Amino acid sequence: MLYLFFLAHLVADFMLQPLWLIQRKRYWYGLLIHVGFVMVCMLAIIPFEPRAAALWPVMLGISVVHYGADHWKIAYGDRMVRSPLLAFLLDQVIHATTIIVGLSLVLPVEQIWSLDASALALPAIYAICYLLACFAAPITLIVAFDPTFKHASLAAAARVRSLIAAVLVLSLALFATPVALPATVAGIAAATRRPASGHPLDSPLGLMVVVLVAATLGAVLTLV
Structure with missing residues (x-):
């Protein structure tokens, strides 16, 4: 069950948190909208895993915290x-x-961590890795290198490029392992020669971090 809840968190906190919402979170209504997304994403687990319906008090507590x-x-x-x-x-x-x-307060340990606890646990882990590589890693880099959003006008296109790079590297690592390394190295070499923009995500360091995260997650998934 943990993997489904963590997936819901990543969707709400990264996919469904655009710049306009981040800026409005300084006001109570913006923060309430964001936490509403958090709750809705957890409730969305129920149609796929009906046992999660009994966990609505946990969902409410998570949203409040x-x-x-x-x-x-x-x-x-x-x-x-x-x-x-x-x-x-x-x-x-x-x-x-x-x-x-x-979750630990209401569920046995095996129902929280075991992959056998839900048929959706493994697909959720794959989805989590894609979200970490495509959304969480780039956003973390923006927080690290552009916390004041100085390059906000360039962010949308830069995030699309980082998303494409992460998807390609992670997918190659999973489904075309023999060509993953040479293709990744060639892509980094081409991109670092002429950065697409002045945004930190398009810098050689930004690109390499995104690619490294995607490649690492791909390697981990091959062991699951």
Whole structure:
């Protein structure tokens, strides 16, 4: 069950959190919209895994803590943690820990962690890896290298390019392993010669980090 909840978190916190929503989270209504997405994504598990319907109190608790963690990050994070990246990572640790603790309070350990607990556990893990490579890694890089959104006008196109690179590398690692390494090296060499824009995601370092994350996740998935 953990993998389904973590997948729901990634969808809500990365796929469904565009720049306009991030900016409006400084106000109560923007934060409420975001937490509403978090709750809806967890409720969306129920049609695919009906047993999750009994976990609605856990979903509600996770949403409340999510609201509190995001409010803390926005209101006090800069004062308590100077690094925006550190505040961002701490926020994600809180969200992940909340999910684990919440499920641990109501489910046996084997139903939380075991791949046999749900037929959707393995597909969820694959989806999680794609979301980590295509959305979480690029957004983390933006927080690290462009926390004030100085290059916001270039971000949309840069994120599309990083998404395509991550999908290609991860898919090659999974389904065409023999050609994954040479294709990846060739792609990095071509891209670093002439960056597509001045956005940090298009820089050689940004591209290499995205590719490295995708390749690592692909290698891990081949062992699952």
